[in-house]
Amino acid sequence: MARSAVAIIRSLPAWLTAALVLALTLGTLLAVALRAEVGRGLSAGDWSAIRFTVLQAAASAIASVILAIPVARALARRQFRGRGALVMLLGAPFILPVIVAVLGLLAVFGRGGLLNAGLLALGVAPISIYGAGGVVLAHVFFNLPLAVRLILQGWLSIPAERFRLAAQLNAPIWRVLELPMLARHAPGALLVIFLICLTSFAVALTLGGGPRATTVELAIWQAIRFDFDLGRAALLACVQFALCAMAALVAWRITPLNGFGSGLDRTVARWDQSRWDWVWLLLVTLFLVLPLAMILWRGVPSLPDLGPDIYRAAGRSVLVALAATTLTLAGALALSLRGGVLVALVGSLPLAASALVMGTGLFLLVFPFVNPVTVALPVTVGVNAVMAMPFALRLLSPAVADIRSDYGPLAANLALGSWATLRLVILPRLRKPLSFAAGLTMALSIGDLGVVALFATPAQETLPLAMYRLMGAYRMDAAAGAAVLLLFMALGAFWICDSRGQGDADAG
Amino acid sequence: MKNLFSSLGLSSVGAILCASTAIAQTPTLNVLTYDSFTSEWGPGPAIEAAFEAECACDLVFTGAGDGAALLARLQLEGTRTDADIVLGLDTNLTAAARDTGLFAPHGVTADLTLPVAWDDDTFLPFDWGYLAFVANKDTPAVASFRALADSDLKIVIQDPRSSTPGLGLLMWVYASEGYAAPQIWADLADNIVTVTPGWTEAYNLFLEGEADAVLSYTTSPAYHLIAEEDDSKTSWGFDAGNYLQVEVAAKLAGTDQPALADQFMAFITSPGFQDVIPETNWMYPATDVSLPGGFDTLTVPSKGLLLSSQDAADLRDDLVETWRAALSQ
């Protein structure tokens, strides 16, 4: 009896975290559904939106992963100056607010962009980014870095001895080592990116070229904002969760939850390098860096003109991000320590949640008790923490499992007890993935426009919201400056957190 | 959930409580409006100062997204809302707003300068504008949807399912072309570069050179002219007329400050409110106040088109479906 009580208390933080995630995802959906009156159900348009949503998400996931393979391979077997910086820079698009990234992409691929200017000079007909191709291009821009990291992790998980053995036997490395590795790691990467693209709204719409590119999230938007048809919104949100659940089931039959990201700073000694590595690295660097450079070029001149309100909003963003990061890390750690089905659940539910349903549901939940405006920032903290949970979990959970399998017997034999094991063994050994997860959560939270837009008054503006409002008030130059500030802050926060974990805990 | 949020929100609730005890003697008027109205460059701050100077009250603007979000917010809150006034709905939304039964007659009589007759006793216009395609002056102008569809011009528009100007465009094409509207949309398809979720994205794409013209307002060039001293932008008046966007305010029937709310409704048509509108909201004022320099250079369409709010509500689903079908080919 005493033991089971202790076990319950030990897993209490994990249950609390899962409860928070469930409340913000399925709970908000329930709140919306309960408030609904009889709606008109799903229309033909909704069904074509569902079809398009699945197709574009699948295409984006497949394209991202296929392109990531040669890039990850090049990174896995090449050591060069600035490799660490490149790996970090690769993470930048992932944390950019959508509108900023889209404008950056257009500066390169748009009608008046660099690419078409180049084509024009060569006398070639210009290309149009708009349409399904543009949607996939933008999603690849956002998610290729993530795919590279996930797959690079797989490459680095192949022990160096096997490469040596394969080289000595003159065996085909691709078939003997790399294909089996990809079979284990690619499905997980496909799933994550598929889920992220499933809930895409602004990207798909802005670059989609028209109503053919309608996603489920847009249909939800319309149902809530124009029709006030909460029943239909809830129905569509259920469809979104169902799609997510199906994808998750398929992927988990093939592969376990895999980790990503930390410890990518080593290469594998190999004997089969190809010149193509440099081509791939150059191409992906150009693809990812040029749009970022255009954002900088456009925004840096306006940086000195940013008013105090923008800096106040920036400060608020940092505070929100710090709070969200604390919550995410504590929750993800608790869940990783507990393990089991909760990890799988929490690891994917937030990815499938509709931001608008979440916001509306929160509004309905909060409104009877307090004025939602007064809790705008705490609500944002909670939502940002939950949204980052899948990523933190994917980082921490496999690392905790590794530490347990390596040092669990020793800790048990030494009778360290669970707190001492956490303090003396797990936390010190988790430093790298924890720091990386902290950096990622900080950056995601700083860059997220998210739910605060539904609640906040000017006194509670975060930086992305302030930037968006500048754009809405014709102040494009100031907005471009704010975008650069946002980019610096997100990358800076990431770098500060991540570099804290880079020192070797085992040295000296 | 409740406990979590109340404990997380404790500090901000505390701050609100402190603030409200300090001003407990003065009554508060809560006005729910769209975001950009309350921003530091919007009309909010100047109007707040002007009204508070004469009302001995505290005027509080609360922003909630755009006009459509405003109505959704009100529908979520229902009769429990704290708002006394709602400001910023447009005529595409007033039928749905009226159906909520939350509003009371405004009782204001004023000389409105709208290009169309206005006799609504619940929704009071505070500003208005013509929808128009905004372009650079060196772009060859067109004067009808037919001419636009037949040209090689590239345009960016907003999605009628997520944006108020986007919805206004559907009404515009219908009001000026009638039964030919589906064919116009089919022929416009190859002119449309893309459809954006909102005005912000569309206007940015236009400024970045992604399109020759963007759906906005005839007053948009005034911003570039007055705030940026850039006279390169213009807007196109169409021969059959341009659609009107009329922004309205209304009083909540359940207000706990009825006298103050009436005072503010009357204030809306006074110069203290109207003078602020042109250079902060970049729209035309609703009454006859003098316009700032630069507004005289704006395109004035030959005619203002406006469907009644009831027609707009009835037609909306059909128009959206027609639009979707035509552009999905």
Next chain:
Amino acid sequence: MLTLDDVTVSKGTFQLRANLQVPPGLTAVIGPSGGGKSTLLAAIAGFGPTVTGRVIWDGDDLSGKEPGQRPVTMLFQDHNLFPHLTIAQNVGLALAPRLKLSVKQSAQVDAVLTDVGLPGLGGRKPAALSGGQIGRAALARCLLSDRPVVLLDEAFAALGPALRAEMLTLVRDRMAQQGRTVIMVTHDPNDARSFADQVLFVAEGVAHPPLKAAAFFYDPSPAAQSYLG
């Protein structure tokens, strides 16, 4: 006295049966690969596999006790030191699992490090030590531990012959001869021949009762004979 009373350990389809007693002193566990040597140690230490029957120490039934609650200290093939803790901290874990060492305990740690030939190295981390030094540090922790049963699961397999002999000497002199029950899995029958008091032969899922080392090697059973070659 350590008693395995009609014990069956199941690990997947593999089963190990043991019905035997281990007296104090150094007992070497030998036998062919896959015969169940490590499984036997895991059962005594309380890790993983299902156990029926009873594991008894001095009349005290250990079945169902957590590994840390058993009178057992163990060295594994690897991962015997936490790489992020200093050598002194690693050794100190034997005295204070929360690493709050008293002055007296710190002195004990220093003393045992000197005993195993690592004087002054307490402040270093494992990465700064050689393989032999790491083995000695791990051994130092076992020496400091007051638990009467010591399990060594091929703990010195990676060391060269001279180092291994040095370690085994330490084990014999500082543990076995002080009355502790040391059970050591080894691949090298010579280790058993040179250092062990008893030999416990494990093959084909059966752990045979330990025999005096001299007797075991003088007159091996047919199964042991085929293993020793």
